[in-house]
Amino acid sequence: MTPEKLFEEKQHLVFAAIKQQFNSHANAEQIAKKNYMDFDDLVQIGRIKLWELCLNYDPEKESTFNAYVMMTLKWKIRNEVHTKGMTIKIPRSVDYEERNTLCFHSIDLHTEDDTENDFFAVSPINVEEEALLSVEFEEVTSVLGEKEKSIILHVGEGYTTREIARKFEMGESTVKKKKNAAFLKINPNYKPLNLRSFFLGKRSFKGNRQQPLAI
Incomplete structure (x- = not known):
């Protein structure tokens, strides 16, 4: 075309x-x-x-x-x-x-x-x-449910397991299970090493913090 x-x-x-x-x-x-x-x-x-x-x-x-x-x-x-x-x-x-x-x-x-x-x-x-990058993230996580996607998104933004557990009102062990299950859905060959590396790269722009500018 x-x-x-x-x-x-x-x-x-x-x-x-x-x-x-x-x-x-x-x-x-x-x-x-x-x-x-x-x-x-x-x-x-x-x-x-x-x-x-x-x-x-x-x-x-x-x-x-x-x-x-x-x-x-x-x-x-x-x-x-x-x-x-x-x-x-x-x-x-x-x-x-x-x-x-x-x-x-x-x-x-x-x-x-x-x-x-x-x-x-x-x-x-x-x-x-x-x-x-945003489109790629949506493609990669399309196999996940909304809760799983939210957890993975928080992992990518640097939240700890404890912080995620508090935010979603669930135990840390539950968060770990859901997190590992989500990564396995994305990649069946996934091994629990450096969990955040991929998503920190894909979502790194979320880490930009806005600084006030005088008007």
Whole structure:
């Protein structure tokens, strides 16, 4: 399939991503206006990114392409709104090169009320890489039940067996059994060594902690 044909077939994902990111197209239009943009600007941003993804389309990853596109478009549109829409003051101690690598996120992005936006600067990220890792995680854990997936996710984020047991209100031995059973489902050849290595790698972006940025 040509990039042009694929692009035409996936146009609906742009609107789906906008709706999912902002809860509705009406909300998206309101937020765009508050940030000195139009709804059409959001669509154009999405289409440009979609075209880039279509140019790099891998037929072998067809089953995960839609999910990959959705996540990438949501991040791209959100970041463009934050970058273009708000004036943010950065301390003079931050040099020019470091300033250009910062990525900004608002905790009030989804709110409809006229509340003051709080912004945070986080480490530079590769949006496409994060989206792909997230899709890969969902693929790998698709054989698990929701409780098993939650436990594995917590393992990957660095929680200890004791902490997981407290959070899910179960004994530590039960957590260990469920954890080992989950890993065996994922990999029948699994042996209980370095349990977190794979998921720490796949979910490492969860470890990024947002640092407040003065406004």
